[in-house]
Amino acid sequence: MIICAEDLTFAYNDSLMALQNISFEISAGECVALTGHNGSGKSTLVKHLNGLLKPTKGRILVANKDTATSRTAELASQVALLFQNPDDQICKQTVWDEVCFGPQNLGYDKKKTTTLVQEALALFELTSFEKKNPHDFGYSERKRIAMASIVAMDTPILVFDEPTAGLDSYEMSLLINTLKKLQSENKTVLVISHDMDFVAENILRAISLSAGKKVFDGKLRDLFEQTDLMTESGLLHPQTMQLSKACGLYSSPLSTDECVAAIAEQLGQPSLPNA
Amino acid sequence: MSLNRRFKEDFTTTTVVLMSIAIVINIVGGQLVSMLKLPIFLDSIGTVLVGLLAGPWAGGLTGLLTNLIWGMISSPVAAAFSPVAMAIGIAAGLCAKYGLFKTWWLAMISGVIITVFNAIVAVPIRLYMFGGITGSGADFITSYMLALGKDLFGSVVISVFTANLIDKVITAVLAWGIVKALPLRTTTRLPRAKNVVSA
Amino acid sequence: MAPNKTTATLFIDKDSWLQRLHPLTKLSYILLTGVAAYGGPSSLLYICLLLFCNAVITASGGLLKDTAKALLRVILPLLLFMIPIHSFLFPGNRTVLLEFHGMIVYQEGLLFAISTLTKLTVVLIASFLFVFSTHPADLITALSHTCRSPSLAYLLGSPLLLLASMRERIETIQAAQRARGLDVDGNMFRRFLSLAPLLLPLVLGAIVEVEQRSIALEVRGFKSTSIKTSLRKLSDSALQRFCRWLMLAIAAVVLLLHGLG
Ligand SMILES: Nc1ncnc2c1ncn2[C@@H]1O[C@H](COP(=O)(O)OP(=O)(O)O)[C@@H](O)[C@H]1O
């Protein structure tokens, strides 16, 4: 188990329990979606992975190390965490330097840094911007720069806090490609997202929080079956499921392909034209 | 001419908004260094920035107002030093005007010049209002100098200079770095920025 | 007019005559006490008289306890540094007062320290009186009316509103950079190096926003010649206006005499 939370409890102050008795395990190479309504404690939870927050009770082990007793600067070589707002981290004059920041902090040598940065820039199609000032671009480009700077750190675990917010469909496809590449490299990925279309299409397992408690942990498909839980967590079913339900189909397709197949089956055709 | 008219000519809305943000940056700078446990003040970074981006008068006013607000919300002693903060802004603006913020090492020289301006205004206030002692770390330097047999004036000059030198040099270099890192669309709106970033 | 708890100020919400006084009257009073303490005769008796006057005014406004507490916080560290340093090391020291294991306390230094501290106390009491009894919004209203400048009102008022969100933002930035491996609790050199990555996101973000903020202001008619009637009403009177001029005149005379003498 690369991540192992045991009875994790955290309070910002005495009155408010942000996390209560949360336990889960994630094995290396898994890709997990963390869902739940605003303020349910998702960001608070992931800040425990690299020791930015220390549990009030319980513990969390990352690569068998207790994060409460390790320094964040060291844990950063295990866990890279992307914050919601790219402007909270952009501090360099060029896109290149910005993406170099993480790898340099981790003490990678020049050759390794260069390779990693080039790869990350290419993943987010930023190579032609590398000499430009990050602040010369719009919000979604800055978000891509921030994502590239996290990916370039080449850590075994990557955490994205709401990466899909503010991205257009093209940028979304870049993110999806990145997730696929990370999976192929056997990296562990945790994605916080409200976007159920994005999650359903790309991720198999979900952990869901509500008011600081873990209310679901399992296959995403099972989460979608539990309508009460979906409502409680403030989540919408993906459009593919909504569509198939509206069509009176019984299956619950999670991706476009599955949806097309289900409709084809209903129509009694082996496949649909143009599908 | 009413002050309002003068304001209108000297200060565009953009400058005024820049100044108000710089005042907050000055105050938050202190929070940052205490978070990092660094032995500097960093309470004039906004003032210096306005000096660079909007000229000596705007810079001076930013410093003055920062300490007045500081005096209102935290301790009136800060208000007593508001002329010092004003001198810092004016000095930074003048340095930028004469091209002393073009490179990082010129910015360091500007930091030294700002320290001199700072001392010229701070020493009389320290000396006449506070008898040379303000209850801060700089007092150790003052008393060391006194113990060496220096007079009070000389001791205070030396302690004010040394206590501020590192702070002001770091502030100046950081301010230079910030202006360098500003995006083009912002620097074109702030005409004085070209004193720093040679376009 | 509930006291504003969201912005940190020193204002104490009480209903005394000091609270109702026009801010400029109180500001003139600080100026007068400052000039009187530093420009007047340097006899200790005179300073104590000023001290007594200020104490009476404070007490009549019901602010004695708060002022004493705040004063102690400022004066105590000064006292702890100033008394020993000047007693031992003041350059004018001649007359030995005490000798204790080779440490000599001199009379001149001790007197100098006491006289400086008492003068300072006089001015500090007047200043605390001001900050405790004046809501920042009142000061802003008074100043911007006098200077006929909405810009000045904005410059004094908006920082207080922005402060809380900027303080929060610096915490977030710190977390975001530490997550990228920035070492903020290493040795001093490393901590100095982490200054720029923490400061730049904060300042760049804020400066880039300047444009939008100023457009938003101009759209709302900022800088139109009329000054909008403010949220808080200030009471002023002919008597107060007269007192203000009188205090300023006295201060000017004292300064003049001080300069000549
Ligand atoms: N720095 C903080 N101080 C106090 N309370 C906080 C802080 N950050 C978040 N909270 C509270 O903790 C709860 C969980 O917040 P968060 O983890 O940000 O939720 P999410 O990311 O799921 O939207 C919320 O009720 C929020 O108000």
Ligand SMILES: [Mg+2]
């Ligand atoms: Mg969140």
